[in-house]
Amino acid sequence: MKKTFRYAGMFVLVTGTIVIACSKDINDRTANLPPLEPASTDIDAGTWKPVLLASPDEIQVPAPIPTNVPDYVAQINEIKATQADLSDEEKGIVKYWSAGGILRWNEILRELVAKHNLPPYQNEDGTYPAPSATNPLAYPQFPFANPPYAARAYAYVSAAQYDALVAAWHYKKLYNRKAPYNVDSSLKVLINRSELPSYPSEDAVIAGAAAEMMKLLFPGDQDYIQKKAEEHRRSRIISGANVRSDLEAGEALGKAVAQRFVARARTDRAGVAGGNPAMWKKLEDDCIARGETPWYSLEVPKRPPMLPAFGVVKPFLFDSLTTIALRPGPPPPVASQKMKDETKEIYDYVKNPTREQIRIVHYWADGVGTYTPPGHWDAIAAEDFIKKNFSEVRWARNMALLNMSLMDAAIVCWDTKMFYFNPRPTQLDPAIKTTTGIPNFPAYISGHSTFSGAAATILGYIIPDRASAYTAMAAEASLSRMYGGIHYRSDCEIGIETGNKVGNYAIERAKTDGAD
Amino acid sequence: MKSKYLTACMLLSGMLFHSVTRGQTEVDAIMMNKTQFCAGFMYNYSKWDEYWEGTLKRNNLNLGDVSSQSVMFMANYGITDKLNVMVGAPYVWTKASAGTLKGLDGVQDISLNVKWKPYTKVFGKNKLQLLLVGGVSTPLSDYVIDYLPLSIGLGSTNVTGRLMIDYVHTSRFFATGSAAYVWRSNVKLDRTSYFDTELHSTNEVKMPDAASFQLRTGYRGKYLIAEALLSNWTTLGGFDITRNNMPFPSNKMNSTSAGVNAKYTLKQHTNLSFLGGGGYVIHGRNSGQAFNVNAGIFYALYFNKKLDKNNFNQ
Incomplete structure (x- = not known):
């Protein structure tokens, strides 16, 4: 009996050690990135060639208020009030978004593509239903984000963000408003400091362009997208990187530029890419006709x-x-x-x-x-x-x-x-x-x-x-x-x-x- | 009474999406005496055409009947009368009768179980026993796991702790109930990213742990054992397959199955036993509604002839 206990004890010890030794936490490769620290501010990017915009000032962005007026000081105080008592959640938000806005929105887009890359189940009669953009939450959900759909989605979001940022850089250089932490040195800064002018906020431009473009591409996921956009902007207040007027101007610019891309997307013929039974038959017939x-x-x-x-x-x-x-x-x-x-x-x-x-x-x-x-x-x-x-x-x-x-x-x-x-x-x-x-x-x-x-x-x-x-x-x-x-x-x-x-x-x- | 040892080598199989082949010995209440050894092979066939996509029951015309076969080697040795050790390892083949996906085959997981009977109480014509079983299983080969439902296994290393209570009457009728917690290690996919309910930029998948329950009852005679069993596997976490998606290793795979087992030991040659059984999944989630049958042959060796093998069977 003693022996039995000894064996049993050894067994419990061994298995227990295995269980305790193996943590089940998994680490995403991009979960713990340091804040983006650009090698260059690319201050002249306002002169880069846009994709759709005829010129970087095609969308008007009004001049910002000066940094010495009470309204601006009030915006600085908003940052200070936010920073007074930072929760772990708020620090987490800054950590996530400061790795880079283009990166994070590309990841969000990839996530939505993966979520929606599911072929519809057949109807009773053996035909297949098509997702409807006007009723995206009904089955089959819109979109079926298959490879061509996804390729187009990635292109529109990326190109819209690029054009919007070219415009943003144009205005950054033009108005040359300093970042809040360069105006008020008492601010805490939770990101890497930069000499890049902060108006309009590039982060708000990125979020605005993405969210506006994704309304068209993923109309059933608006809650999620808007929540992410709001969180992205908030990360800039928490981190002391932008005042609210930087964000508001950026968001408006991002959205306005994205609307140009939405207009293009509505007429790029993708809406009829699914074809119809007559077309499907013609493809087959034409092939047979060629022998x-x-x-x-x-x-x-x-x-x-x-x-x-x-x-x-x-x-x-x-x-x-x-x-x-x-x-x-x-x-x-x-x-x-x-x-x-x-x-x-x-x-x-x-x-x-x-x-x-x-x-x-x-x-x-x-x-x-x-x-x-x-x-x-x-x-x-x-x-x-x-x-x-x-x-x-x-x-x-x-x-x-x-x-x-x-x-x-x-x-x-x-x-x-x-x-x-x-x-x-x-x-x-x-x-x-x-x-x-x-x-x-x-x-x-x-x-x-x-x-x-x-x-x-x-x-x-x-x-x-x-x-x-x-x-x-x-x-x-x-x-x-x-x-x-x-x-x-x-x-x-x-x-x-x-x-x-x-x-x-x-x-x-x-x-x-x-x-x- | 040699027959009892052989029962210790039964199997149960194939109830979830992957072709689970579990040893049965760690789930029954039968112990082998000191220095006794038995080994043999079990063949199992399981098949389903309907499955639960989340909670939705459906078929899939692009899979047809999904079947798996396995041949499992098992061995059981009595270290003492109250402490047994068991090993097993199956070779598994999978197949879909329709569609174009290729079935796979390979050596699946080796399992090692230690069964301990620390407590027995006899009162009148009744006997009550408490058993504890601890087990480890781990893949023997680098098989493909991210190819459900045609993967041969889920690829996790599992550590199982089971508590079992067995009641026997002198009329040889018995009932056994057991509950187990299965700790499952994470698994790694061949791809660098996957979506479960969100996007993960890693090849590592967090596997939810699982619980396993079983009730079995029937007749445990000198040469014949016949029993009915009810088994449940509940994944503690995991997610549902989304509409018309493929299954994923960390799905919330649950299943409840009912089955029967029989074992017969030759009177003329008590070293040799034959086993057979079958089962059917009566309820599930992210699992196939599998039907399975199995058959096996086992051979026992008695290293110590002096031991009294005719004591009360069980």
């Missing part, structure tokens, strides 16, 4: 192709004629030996995949319920941008370049997919079982490859010492689709090439926008 085997949906019940008219959406970096000019030549004919060989190659990959191959498939899958491949590239970029200590306006410019590339890559890719309407490997050989979901649209060219080719190209320009790493990542993302059994080699190789071409348009823009 080819058309793609069909491998879902049960068959689902219409994802946003088949996305190829005619108005791009940011070039015009729609260029979309067509960038369309690559046809894939190998289905009946050709080359296509048979490529199909066999995919079968060989999926027959007995290695653990490493599945890891690569899942690392890059970015499928249902995720922030999509464009969001993945935003995450990759953001984590590198953090290390570069960019100013907010440079963050915005680089994110805009990346996301305009990704959106335009989606446009060119979707135009190509629907033009050729080429089947997936599993359609040609049902023995090909996949280790990730088969996207519900034609194969040629691979979306992941096109996105990745575009992203790696522009990111390699922005951060040249990471260029070869980006190229390697793009190659792996592309290859992951072959390992997963959902794309042929032609889809991937031509996809990367086409993406690179789109990325080059972003480089051309970057070279002349005044930022480099």
Whole structure:
């Protein structure tokens, strides 16, 4: 019996130690960032070339009140009153937002994309319901944030923030109002001090532009978005970085600029990208008329192709004629030996995949319920941008370049997919079982490859010492689709090439926008 | 009475989204005597076509029937009459009958359990026993976990503590009730980010702990054991699968299942036993409504012949 107790005691001790030793807290990679400390204020960013605005002063921002009048002093006192008794929650808010407004709103956008990246469940009759922007909370919720939708969302929010910040920098330099802590040295400062003029507040500009743009893109999540915007502005009062009039002017400017982008978005043809049954049939018929085997949906019940008219959406970096000019030549004919060989190659990959191959498939899958491949590239970029200590306006410019590339890559890719309407490997050989979901649209060219080719190209320009790493990542993302059994080699190789071409348009823009 | 030791090698299986293959020995009240050893294999087949997406019951035409098979090796050794140690490890295969997703297979988790019977009280024709079981299980291979419902397991290292009360009547009818707390380690995905109810920029997933309950009753005879059981697994935390989304390792996976088990030991050759059983999930959440059957064969070795093996069975 004594022995029994000894064994039992040892056992309890061992298991107890294991339980206690392993904390279950998880650490997000961007949860504990230091406050942004820009290497340069980029004080002349008001002269950088905007995307939509004709000039940085297209939106009027009134001159601020002087810093020696009672109204301004009252605003300073608002900061002091707030700072008098700071809660842990308030300190947490400052810590979160001071890492960078462009970063945080990009993360929020990625979160909303992931939340909404869910294909609608079928109707009783085997058709599929479409989400409605006018009734976003009814099932299926609006939007279905699939990769093209997401690419466009990232591009509009980033570009709107960039234009709004170019305008903000114009007025910052023009009015040259000092930051509150440079006016009243008795203020506590919970962020890194800067010589950048504080009016209008760049943080309020970023939040205002994002919130206004996201009203259109995520109309069912307004509570959450407005709460974040309000918290972002509040972080600037708590931290002593801005007085209320800095924030009010910034918010108004951000919103006004975003409204230009909202107007563009309403007429960029994305609203009709879902097509209609007649169009879906025509894509199939046209493919047959060319003597080819058309793609069909491998879902049960068959689902219409994802946003088949996305190829005619108005791009940011070039015009729609260029979309067509960038369309690559046809894939190998289905009946050709080359296509048979490529199909066999995919079968060989999926027959007995290695653990490493599945890891690569899942690392890059970015499928249902995720922030999509464009969001993945935003995450990759953001984590590198953090290390570069960019100013907010440079963050915005680089994110805009990346996301305009990704959106335009989606446009060119979707135009190509629907033009050729080429089947997936599993359609040609049902023995090909996949280790990730088969996207519900034609194969040629691979979306992941096109996105990745575009992203790696522009990111390699922005951060040249990471260029070869980006190229390697793009190659792996592309290859992951072959390992997963959902794309042929032609889809991937031509996809990367086409993406690179789109990325080059972003480089051309970057070279002349005044930022480099 | 050799047959009792063999019962100690039964299994229960396959009730949640992942193909859980749990040893049954740590959930029953049967002890092996000192120096006695038994080992064998159990085969299990489970299948579901309907599942609970959160609390919504549905099917999925792009999965069809989701099935898993496993072959589990188990061994049980009596360190003393009141202290047993058990190990087990299954090989698991998964498959979906419809859609295009490839099934996976591999070695799943090794489990080590220690069962201790610190207290026995006999009153009249009745006997009451208290048992404590502690266990650890951990993946034996780097299998894919983020591919539900076709992953072969959830990938967490689990530490389980179970309290069990067993009642036996001299007529050989018995009832056993047990409750366990399962501490589960976090798991790591192949991707760098995921959304559960918010976005996480990490590959690490916080796994909610779980509770496990079981009631079993029936006849525990010299050569035949037949019993009915009711099992519940409740995840203490976690989140529901959103509409038409895929399952995720840290979902709130709950399930209650009913089943039967039988074991027969050959009279002519008491070292050899055959086991069989089946079960069905009667209620669940973020779980498949699985039906399962199992069968096994076990062989016992008696290292110390002097021991009295004919004492009151159980």
